[in-house]
Amino acid sequence: MCGIVGAIANRDVVPLLIEGLKRLEYRGYDSAGIAVIDGRDVRRVRRTGRVAEMEAAAQSEAFSAQVGVGHTRWATHGGVTEANAHPHISQGVALVHNGIIENHDEQRERLRALGYQFESQTDTEVIAHLIHHHLTQGADLLAALQRTVKELTGAYALAVVSRAEPQRMVVARMGCPLLIGIGEGENFVASDVSAILQATRQVMFLEEGDTAELSRDGVRIFDGNDEPVERELHQSDVSLASLELGPYRHFMQKEIHEQPRALGDTIEAAMDVGFDAALFGDNAGEILKGISGVQILACGTSYYAGMTARYWIEAIAGLPCSVEIASEYRYRAAYANPDHLVVTLSQSGETLDTMEALKYAKSLGHRHTLSICNVPESAIPRASELVCYTRAGAEIGVASTKAFTTQLAVLFQLSVVLAKLHGKLDEAEEAGYLEELRYLPGSVQHALNLEPQIALWAERFAPKSDALFLGRGLHYPIALEGALKLKEISYIHAEAYPAGELKHGPLALVDANMPVVVIAPNDRLLEKVKSNMQEVRARGGELFVFTDQDSNFSESEGVHVIRTPRHAGALSPIIHTIPVQLLAYHTALARGTDVDKPRNLAKSVTVE
Template identity: 60%
Template sequence: MCGIVGATSHRDIVPILVQGLSRLEYRGYDSCGVAVQAEGLQRARTTARVADLMTQVEQDRVQGLTGIAHTRWATHGAPEVHNAHPHFSHGIGQAPDVATRPARIGLVHNGIIENHESLRAALQAKGYVFASQTDTEVIAHLIDSLYDGDLFEAVRAAVAQLTGAYAIAVICRDEPQRVVGARAGSPLVLGVGQGEGGENFLASDAMALAGVTDQIVYLEEGDLADLQPGKYWIAGRDGRPVQRKVRTVHAHSGAAELGPYRHYMQKEIFEQPRAIGDTLEGVLGVAPELFDGAPHDGQSGASAHRVFQEIDKVLILACGTSYYSGCAAKYWLESIAKVPTQVEIASEYRYRESVPDPKTLVVTITQSGETADTLAALRHAQSLGMEHTLTICNVATSAMVRECKLAYVTRAGVEIGVASTKAFTTQLAGLFLLTLALAQAKGRLSEAEEDEYLHQMRHLPVALQSVLALEPQIISWAEDFARKENALFLGRGLHYPIAMEGALKLKEVTYIHAEAYAAGELKHGPLALVTSDMPVVTVAPNDALLEKLKSNLQEVRARGGVLYVLADADTHIDSSEGLHVIRMPEHYGQLSPLLHVVPLQLLAYHTACARGTDVDKPRNLAKSVTVE
């Protein structure tokens, strides 16, 4: 979602700020801006892309040694320039468009302030004039109202009045070369510059600082940071100094290069064989130790073997695509490891009454490790006494990995496209390893079974390459889908979550309305939607439910529906009028979902290309959902 970059230096930092924003574009945004301290506060904002912002700052000669920058994904207020960050406060009685004195406070903000309405009313009563509909402008005016010569103290006093989630970076007209940051519920990192008199940085993501510094401090909940050239200090929520570990983080900006591909989504679909291979690299055998947590600051890592023997249930918490990977994992965990498993949408779980069980393994799944609802759901589960926690996550330095006792870090690499592809399949790989490790710890996996499953997993990259070779056939399907406005996706058993993921991908990047159903549910309502204008995509592996699925296909054909079937070679489903079949290269048993989802990703991608949508940045969506 929204991205923050801040810096203080002895050189013009505008190029660094804008470059940082460009590296955060993958998170999704609808406006962007930059503000600097240059004999007063100066800013540039736009509802266009970061490249347009760079052109604007060059034309307006925006330069400065200290500044903040932001990409905004609209929550409060439409995506218009007056709602774009950075926001300024000119003081009491000064409307920004007619202000007679320069702005004193400049601020950027990620998150949502839940008590912004009451704060706004109180500030308006004092004489502050608002120029936007955002909750962010409230913070700028609040800090200005509390400012008495020390920006850090004003920020500390202000955040004590905030309810909700925030990561902020603040500059002040009266204190050149000082940036103050604070975080609660939204991520914020501090980048440490090199040498005496060097520069220091703030960012919402270490990737924004790639090539600038690899020395990163991950601010913890409630932390405040005070940055000046050559020095910084961090305080806890109470204002007392705290020490946070400086980590070396290699955030390679080169990972964001498109290469020969038309879009990042296409590139990331074709990176899946490598991503799976990297995720499984070094896995020589199935063992709970694969999930041992990395040591946390001041404490040793947890023992997965002990935890796996103690627990008797699994609770999976996730959102969106990650939720669907959890739904697939439920079938594995119950059929192979024989462990009862519940899958919950994180945003629902945290707000409902549930029955806690301390012998439950709480598994979170997240690409970024910063998903606000999943983090909040994890903390809710912990508050109920469920202390056995494990995450499947793609970012080793994320909040989720730090807060869970156990972890398996996938190695999908940076995923730029908003519609997740390689993160999903690597999550499935990690979850299958978790299934085998749990089964082994509980004595439910023989050596022969372990060897066979690991052989299949190691063959996945080759199998995926064969599936990617089906792209020309998928393109011909996409030409049909580009003219449609609705679609149904069907699957049974282990492949029902894959149908759900396929429908989500089509919705996300093509804006075609798509729904997924367990195929056996057709007669219970969805069949009423079937016409020749409603394509029906079906995932048809050669498994125990195949004959039942064939009956469901006949129900569709009898109503004039047009079927698009992904079938294994030996299913004996052949193309005919109204029945389009693409044959999968091989049947892959329990791991079949990792292969069958790839044609669905390609179908969504090529349909979006045919319709001319913004594939990598779909409207209204963001990559890293760091607000509720």
Template identity: 55%
Template sequence: MCGIVGAVSQKNIVEVLVEGLRRLEYRGYDSCGFAVMNGDDSQHLIERARTTARVSELASQGNDFYGTLGIAHTRWATHGKPDTQNAHPHISDGLIAVVHNGIIENYEVLRDELKALGYIFASETDTEVIAHLIHRAYTETKQVDLVAAVRSVLPRLHGAYAIGVIAQDQPDILIGARVGSPLVVALGDNENFLASDALALAGRAHSMLYLEEGDVAVLQAKGIQIIDAFGQVVQRAHKPMPAQADSVDLGPYQHYMQKEIFEQPRAISDTLANIASFGPELFNATAQEWQKFDQVLILACGTSYYSACVAKYWIEDLAGIPTQVEIASEYRYRTSVPNPKTLIVVVSQSGETADTLAALRHAQSLGHELTLAICNVDSSAMVRETRWKFLTKAGTEIGVASTKAFTTQLVALYVLAISLAKRAGRITPEQEKSLLRELRHLPKALQAVLALEPQIIAWSTHFAKWENALFLGRGMHYPIALEGALKLKEISYIHAEAYPAGELKHGPLALVTEKMPVVTVAPKDELLEKLKSNMQEVKARGGKLYVFADHDTEIASSEGIQVIRLPEHYGNLSPILHVVPLQLLAYHTACALGTDVDKPRNLAKSVTVE
């Protein structure tokens, strides 16, 4: 959610700002804007454009602007409704302009204080207090040093933030600062940049660096300076700037979500690349370190939480290690009993998920030193702050509704489960080779599942007529049912709920009528006969069953039951195969309804606020 781009140069940077925002559209937003100054103009006034339309509309406005210094932003509304007045950048008295990611938790106190001092607020946002506080520090207290003014304000801001700041009388200085929200500095030739995501500036600069907690960056066209939280000038490690990723090109697909669904065989191949055996080295751990824990706690949110729920079945079944899974946003707000011999696993696509990061830091504060990140972004805060890591290598995921990130997380967690089973001496060398062969067959198996798309499209025309749906699964396929329901409601806005099939008779069966489609995940496993009984409970009450069954489950289409057969049963890896048709069902239902598939309302890709 929310994206920041900033630039200082010796040439016009409006196009850079707008293109940067365009690349950040995938994060989700409901307004956007930029503020620029022309350093070649003696007045160098701050000029601003804002809109609640898409970045393409902002781009058309940008033709009328010229600036050598500027900041830009895509906003996902938290404080104040999504309208032009609340869109960033926010300007104080024509002098200070600010863009901000995150949340200022004490903004009400600061707002009241500033109102008492005569400041007039034009928005409902928490961000505007930052602009006014910096203005006051810069003028009323006679701090003519903009950097000092910004640094004096930061301790007063409680919460998480990444900010970009410019001042009307400093046309060659761009300031960035961060606490709890990511911010990148990118270095070019006689121009330098800020962004909340390196993707925004890919191909624009030759190198980059990540600001650390409390850092303030001072950017000019010909150089940068980093000041840490203690006021010391410091150096941060430079990294090569990523080239423009092919994955941001839509290609022949209608939406990014469709493209990413079909990229899953390739993404899983990349996740498994270079894995010849299982063990601690896959997680950058040593054999000695790998013996220090005797239980596992997985922390995650949303889709990543459902992948963790599947992993609980795998780890306890294969490795025999007690495993708990908790929603990260709840974990740190309850009293827990820490066990230093627990492996804390955090799962996140971006590695910047605010709730999961906060849960990780809370666990560390309780004395949990054994931490592992399963993540798609090597440079993320989560990867940097954990002891061990496993990168899923899913590639850039643009669609807000996660697909390939989810299946690669499942693969990573299965690799973890096998590695722990090997540690416990529960698999033989022959079994290890067999498990690796099964994993390597996954991309081919997924290709066969993707070939079912025409049958799923036919189902989607039915689902587009309904307002509610139930999803059923049993055992390790119950989290897959949860994920299927989440996908449908995320992008089609159809109300969907998932239940363990055995729970039907304990309440949800009351919802079943001829107007309630019931999607059932039906692999051929030890729970199949129980699941068939649950399906009969639905059929007897007039419910319409839509069943994704393995090829040899002996479930046939009949009155009230429609069946799509997956090409093969895949044992423990079955959840990875069964989630793909659920993704396709949600996608094509949303297409039939005409919703904005890649940018569903009210949602954001990278959830960087609590």
């Protein structure tokens, strides 16, 4: 959610700012704007809606400058209006802001007493006025920013320019991601590396509490005590091609089809070394061997990955495992066992609730932490003892697809590594799991080949207003994920239940207008699932069943069947994720919704 890009150069930065904002559109937003220093003037253009509308306005007004900042806003404080859109200006100071300032009301009253007037409902405008106030007290722009952030409570990533000091830009970070891009005679700031890949691949990640000053010729970084500090320079390996749509209609479709490659890349190391603890870090063997249980913390789709992992960890490794929604865990009096491994799951590595839950777990006495993440050098991995990166590549669509399945692949590997270290795995079982993993990308590709059949089902779903998803055991979390995907991008209300719970309440909803999706692989629970399906049919419900090639199913009136490849054993949940993703995608397509940018949602959730 919310995106920042800024640039200072010896060339016109307006095209760079606009292209950067386009690269950030995937994060979710409802307005966009840029502010530049043109000579001694601050010029600004903002629009609600898409970046393209703001771009047209900037072009019509002939915007051109060598320093400026841009922003895509996802509304928090104040509605979706041009007045609330960023950048915000206070008497020559222009800034953009990601995050939430918790003490903005207190600061607003203070500033009003000083004579400042407010044009927006946002918390961000408070920051602009505070910086200007400190400038009037004799501070330069950097010092004004450093004094301001010490007066703020909450989370922020800030980029600031001023007409009084057009030769530099200042930035700050607390709780929200921000990085600096290094160029030749030009430098950049962004909330996501994709925004500046057009100009540079050399990046430095700011730490919590950092402030920095950017000029054309260099960068100076200061820690939370305003002391000069060095941050490591990294070469980004994000591919520009991964940010292009290519032959697909939407990024979500592209990313669904990239899953065989993403899974192959993620499991590549295991194919070389087997289920070795080194997959999770140099000292992981000693740490993982000493734990007595696992605590998983995650949000949204990642939470469902954690739910699946609980089945694997308890069944394969024989260790207790609990899974909690991070936003709930961080606010309750949780019990901490120092010998349990805390596993955090986050696609972006910047999910605020998950980051805060990790901090809370540490404060309770948890000693060992593992981050599973798709973005190197992001905040959660940096705060974790052990790290394992999924290799999904850039994921642009707001609805997560390949990030989810690669998380599952890593969690499966963790389950088997734990089993091996704790003496719960013999050589034959290990070889069997490795063979299942080796076949995984091919099995996913076979599931993708079902797309034409699933697209036909989607035509039947498109007119509906509700849907029900059922699964049992390992596949219950996949039913949850299927329901989430459908409601995220098609706006059809969908719920998921363990199939055995149907008769305990949800059955009251079933009628001819409620399609019921059943995930029914050929496992030991298949006969139980068939009984639950009969309960649906007896009430006139229409069933849409995803099963396996080797299951004994046949279509009949009101029962539609699509068969994925042969039963994939413990990895079956990953295979059955593919059809529910495709069903959601094609249903949204049939309904004409904005697949990649669903309303009200954002990709990287860095606020509460």
